[in-house]
Amino acid sequence: MDEKKKKSEANGEEPERLGPYVIQEQVQQSHDSQEQLYLATHETSGAKALVRKHSSEEDAAPRKDWRVLFGSWASGGYSAMEVEHTDWARALDRQSAESMLLTLESVLEEVRRMARAVSGTHEPRFRWSLGLGMASAAMVCALLFALVRLAPVSQPPSSPETLASAPPASGSHEEPAAGENLDMPTHGVLVDTADAGQSVLARPLPREPFKGQKRPPCHRYAEVELVGACWMPHELKAPCPDVLYEHQGKCYSPAFSAKPPPSSLGQ
Numbered sequence: 001m002d003e004k005k006k007k008s009e010a011n012g013e014e015p016e017r018l019g020p021y022v023i024q025e026q027v028q029q030s031h032d033s034q035e036q037l038y039l040a041t042h043e044t045s046g047a048k049a050l051v052r053k054h055s056s057e058e059d060a061a062p063r064k065d066w067r068v069l070f071g072s073w074a075s076g077g078y079s080a081m082e083v084e085h086t087d088w089a090r091a092l093d094r095q096s097a098e099s100m101l102l103t104l105e106s107v108l109e110e111v112r113r114m115a116r117a118v119s120g121t122h123e124p125r126f127r128w129s130l131g132l133g134m135a136s137a138a139m140v141c142a143l144l145f146a147l148v149r150l151a152p153v154s155q156p157p158s159s160p161e162t163l164a165s166a167p168p169a170s171g172s173h174e175e176p177a178a179g180e181n182l183d184m185p186t187h188g189v190l191v192d193t194a195d196a197g198q199s200v201l202a203r204p205l206p207r208e209p210f211k212g213q214k215r216p217p218c219h220r221y222a223e224v225e226l227v228g229a230c231w232m233p234h235e236l237k238a239p240c241p242d243v244l245y246e247h248q249g250k251c252y253s254p255a256f257s258a259k260p261p262p263s264s265l266g267q
Helices: 003-010 056-060 097-118 132-150 160-165
Strands: 021-026 036-042 048-053 066-073 078-086 224-226 229-237 245-247 250-256
Touching: 021 048, 036 097, 048 097, 066 097, 078 097
Parallel strands: none
Antiparallel strands: 021 036, 036 048, 066 078, 224 229, 229 250, 245 250
16 A cells, blocks of 8 residues: 555545546556556456556547457467447447457557556566567568668679789688577567578577577567577467477577677787
C-alpha cells in the first residue's frame, strides 16, 4: 500500500477510482517512467487488475474505446482474443478480420506502455515471447542490413595500367579464429548495428558460433544463449522455414554484434 492510500484512509477520504476500479497502490516503476500504473480492484466483481491512468496528452487526443478478452489455454493448445466492444465495429456480429487486427494493434500498444513503465524494476518470472511487433522489427532490421550490403559502391574509373599496378587487397583470405563456424547464415537478426557477412544456412543449429555472431552475455529479454552464442527466438514453431534454425521444436535466428572483439595493445 502506498503513502497516498494511507493518507486518504487516515483522513477518511474516499479512495481514488478509475472507472469501475478502486485504486489500491501504485506499482513500482522504472525511475524514468512517466506512466501511472496501479494495482486496483473491480468494485463489483472484486477482480484484481493493473490499471494505467492516461496522461493529459492522451486525453486531449482523439481515441476510441475497446474491450477484449485475451487468454491462453495451454491445456487446449490455443490462444484467443475475443472482442467484447470496439468503437470502430460496434456490432459484435459485424467484426471482420481487418477490424480484429486493428483491435490487436491497440492491445499491443497498451501492453507496450504498461511494460515500459516497469522495465528494469522487476526480475521477470517468465521469458518474454516475441510478439508481432518485435518479430516485424527484427525482419525489417534484417532486410535493411541486406540492402546495405547489396548496394553497389561507386568506384573511380581506372586505366588498365592502374589496375595492373594495383597491389592485391590484403586480408581477402582472412583465416577464421579458433572455435568459429565457417558457414555463415544468409539471414540473421542484426544487433548493435553489426556487419554479419555472407553465409549459407542449414536448418539445425550449428555446432559452433558463426564468425561475428554475438557472444554471451546475451540480452536478458530478447536473446537466448545456445552453442556458445546469442540467438533470437522467433514466434514461429517447428517446422521452421529455411531462413531460420530449429532447436528443440523452436525457431531461432542468430544475433550479430558490431562491437569489435578484444585485441591486444600491440595490434
